[in-house]
Amino acid sequence: MDRRWVCIATLGPIGVAALVYIVVVRGFVEADADHGLAWPLLGALPFFVLGMWLLTVTRSRTAVLVALAATAMLVGSAYETFLQRNIEIMTEPWFPIFNVIGLTADATATSALLIVFATFPDGVPELRWQRIAVAFLWTPMLVGPLTLLTTPHVVMSPYIGISGDGIPNLYVVPWLEWAAPAVHLLVYQAWPAVILGLTVLGTRALFGAPEVRTRTRVMAVTVGTAMVAFALWVFLPGYLIVELFVYATLIALPVAAIHGILRYGAFDIAPGDRGRNVARSSNLLITLFYGVAVAMPAVLLSDRIRVVPAVLMTTLIALALLPVRSWLQRRLHRALFGDRERQFDMLSELGVRLEEAGEPRDLLMQLASAVRDGLDASWVRIRLAATDGVLDSSPVGVAGDAAGEPLLSADLVRGEETLGRIEVGPRFHGDYTEAERMLLRTVAGQAAASVANVRLTAQLAEQLDELSASRERLVAAQDDERKRLERDLHDGIQQNVVAQIAGLRLARNRLQRGELTPDVLAELQDQARETLTDLRELAQGIHPPVLSDNGLVAAVESGVARYPIPLTVEADAGVRGERFPDEVETTAYYVVREALANTAKHAHATHASVALARSNGHLRIGITDDGRGIGALEPAAVATGGLANIRDRVAALRGTVTVSAAQPTGTTVLVDLPVDRPGAVAAEREADRVG
Numbered sequence: 001m002d003r004r005w006v007c008i009a010t011l012g013p014i015g016v017a018a019l020v021y022i023v024v025v026r027g028f029v030e031a032d033a034d035h036g037l038a039w040p041l042l043g044a045l046p047f048f049v050l051g052m053w054l055l056t057v058t059r060s061r062t063a064v065l066v067a068l069a070a071t072a073m074l075v076g077s078a079y080e081t082f083l084q085r086n087i088e089i090m091t092e093p094w095f096p097i098f099n100v101i102g103l104t105a106d107a108t109a110t111s112a113l114l115i116v117f118a119t120f121p122d123g124v125p126e127l128r129w130q131r132i133a134v135a136f137l138w139t140p141m142l143v144g145p146l147t148l149l150t151t152p153h154v155v156m157s158p159y160i161g162i163s164g165d166g167i168p169n170l171y172v173v174p175w176l177e178w179a180a181p182a183v184h185l186l187v188y189q190a191w192p193a194v195i196l197g198l199t200v201l202g203t204r205a206l207f208g209a210p211e212v213r214t215r216t217r218v219m220a221v222t223v224g225t226a227m228v229a230f231a232l233w234v235f236l237p238g239y240l241i242v243e244l245f246v247y248a249t250l251i252a253l254p255v256a257a258i259h260g261i262l263r264y265g266a267f268d269i270a271p272g273d274r275g276r277n278v279a280r281s282s283n284l285l286i287t288l289f290y291g292v293a294v295a296m297p298a299v300l301l302s303d304r305i306r307v308v309p310a311v312l313m314t315t316l317i318a319l320a321l322l323p324v325r326s327w328l329q330r331r332l333h334r335a336l337f338g339d340r341e342r343q344f345d346m347l348s349e350l351g352v353r354l355e356e357a358g359e360p361r362d363l364l365m366q367l368a369s370a371v372r373d374g375l376d377a378s379w380v381r382i383r384l385a386a387t388d389g390v391l392d393s394s395p396v397g398v399a400g401d402a403a404g405e406p407l408l409s410a411d412l413v414r415g416e417e418t419l420g421r422i423e424v425g426p427r428f429h430g431d432y433t434e435a436e437r438m439l440l441r442t443v444a445g446q447a448a449a450s451v452a453n454v455r456l457t458a459q460l461a462e463q464l465d466e467l468s469a470s471r472e473r474l475v476a477a478q479d480d481e482r483k484r485l486e487r488d489l490h491d492g493i494q495q496n497v498v499a500q501i502a503g504l505r506l507a508r509n510r511l512q513r514g515e516l517t518p519d520v521l522a523e524l525q526d527q528a529r530e531t532l533t534d535l536r537e538l539a540q541g542i543h544p545p546v547l548s549d550n551g552l553v554a555a556v557e558s559g560v561a562r563y564p565i566p567l568t569v570e571a572d573a574g575v576r577g578e579r580f581p582d583e584v585e586t587t588a589y590y591v592v593r594e595a596l597a598n599t600a601k602h603a604h605a606t607h608a609s610v611a612l613a614r615s616n617g618h619l620r621i622g623i624t625d626d627g628r629g630i631g632a633l634e635p636a637a638v639a640t641g642g643l644a645n646i647r648d649r650v651a652a653l654r655g656t657v658t659v660s661a662a663q664p665t666g667t668t669v670l671v672d673l674p675v676d677r678p679g680a681v682a683a684e685r686e687a688d689r690v691g
Contacts, residue, residue: 364397603627
């Protein structure tokens with residue numbers, strides 16, 4: 001059987017029986033003003049309830065010590081009650097042995113509590129001398145047998161108020177009487193053990209490692225205050241304020257133990273079990289302390305006031321402490337599960353905040369602010385991820401003074417894509433609970449969809465702006481092309497035609513005068529031939545006939561001889577023989593021309609190449625040179641020059657353009673254009689020809 005259940009089955013009935021006996025005898029059978037119920041009800045009972053509860057939730061040896069100490073306190077009070085009501089047994093020869101019960105009960109309570117306090121919160125001191133000192137804290141438990149064997153009279157517990165000096169001890173061993181003074185000073189008087197236990201606790205709280213000092217500070221202060229209260233009780237007996245101080249510190253000790261459970265896992269209660277186990281019994285503990293606090297003044301003042309004032313005082317105190325009880329329950333549940341009310345408010349308001357946020361930055365600021373308020377965090381920051389999943393170093397949404405490493409984080413995940421991360425700084429009060437960690441993950445999951453939608457909206461708006469700008473550039477380019485055609489027609493062909501008209505008028509006049517010669521007609525014929533050549537060159541600049549007649553590869557190769565630097569064109573037989581849609585061929589041709597024009601104008605290259613390939617429904621074109629590279633261009637030339645025109649033309653067909661550095665030098669422009677399935681274009685053109 002589990003050790004803790006053995007202890008519950010043994011100590012529980014003993015403690016309950018002792019308490020019932022004390023209350024029945026002192027409170028009902030022999031009730032009087034000086035009932036003496038203050039110590040068992042206000043001092044021992046809170047420890048007993050705490051000890052029994054600890055045995056139900058942990059296997060810690062320290063929990064056994066708490067239950068043992070509380071049970072011993074109740075047994076000692078029961079022994080005192082029995083002896084004071086049956087004083088005649090002190091004349092019995094067996095009384096010295098019976099008296100050992102009272103001595104051992106008091107000593108057990110003292111030793112067990114000293115060990116609990118000295119080794120708080122996990123029951124194991126850090127240093128070797130401290131562990132040795134803790135072992136000596138058990139010596140008060142030897143008081144019963146040692147006084148029985150060494151002292152010729154009966155040694156009574158100092159708390160009973162009866163002296164045993166006149167009662168002979170028939171069980172004394174004469175040759176051990178010499179040790180009676182040492183037993184009295186070292187064992188009967190508990191102060192040496194108390195000082196030793198306080199020394200262990202004090203050195204751990206003042207000079208231990210930082211973590212040890214933090215975990216023992218509250219208990220050390222509480223125990224030290226209780227020792228001061230007991231010292232005042234010894235030297236200033238009979239003062240009501242001192243008694244109130246004593247019992248208040250006794251109630252504070254279990255409260256300090258519960259604080260150690262919640263914050264530092266005292267009594268080996270695991271973090272995952274603290275909330276469930278403490279919540280299960282928190283109402284019982286709070287109700288117990290509430291009842292003790294309400295009853296304390298009436299119990300302590302029972303010999304000074306009448307019944308009616310005592311009832312009225314108790315009622316008023318109960319009413320006054322109700323808000324305190326409610327506050328304790330809220331604080332306890334907040335320590336266990338976090339501020340649920342505020343967290344639920346955060347979840348309910350989060351949707352409204354996300355709906356009101358239109359811009360991505362506004363959305364993330366609202367999200368960071370909501371998370372900070374809901375988790376009581378010092379700061380919250382949100383970082384977005386790039387398309388490759390790498391988090392941006394600069395946060396977009398920040399609430400509070402975000403500095404340092406986060407204590408909590410949760411990724412914003414939509415499907416299998418990581419959109420960003422919520423990072424949370426330290427909490428203003430206490431540590432984050434598991435419930436708050438789960439809440440952060442819930443909020444991240446809820447907000448991911450909104451972040452994805454707003455980011456998509458922003459991307460669409462950006463693409464729309466880019467599309468509008470692209471169309472404006474295309475319109476501007478078309479307008480520039482129209483103006484160039486007008487200028488070429490006006491400055492070139494138009495002047496030739498005007499000159500030919502003038503020549504024809506002169507030829508007619510000469511013909512009328514009979515002066516026309518064949519040379520004049522030959523000159524007019526040459527002028528007409530030049531005009532025709534100019535018209536063909538102009539038409540080829542708009543749409544070369546070779547592109548319509550022989551396809552894309554032939555059109556690209558037709559300009560190789562006229563290119564100012566060596567140029568090679570690479571294409572397999574499949575690409576050479578395939579005809580692509582008109583818009584694809586036209587776009588590809590002018591993209592190649594524009595890229596080669598940029599190379600000739602800016603790259604200072606000695607060689608260039610064009611590669612065309614067909615793969616998976618796409619036409620891929622690579623234009624490479626060995627020039628000075630894209631990095632040497634001015635930013636304005638990249639943004640508004642030929643590369644911008646290339647991107648605009650390709651984007652109109654939903655293609656992509658990638659510009660990168662070539663190896664070892666130069667620039668590579670990769671163009672990817674989606675095309676129809678193989679053979680479809682040729683079949684359509686054949687059908688048009690037949691039709």
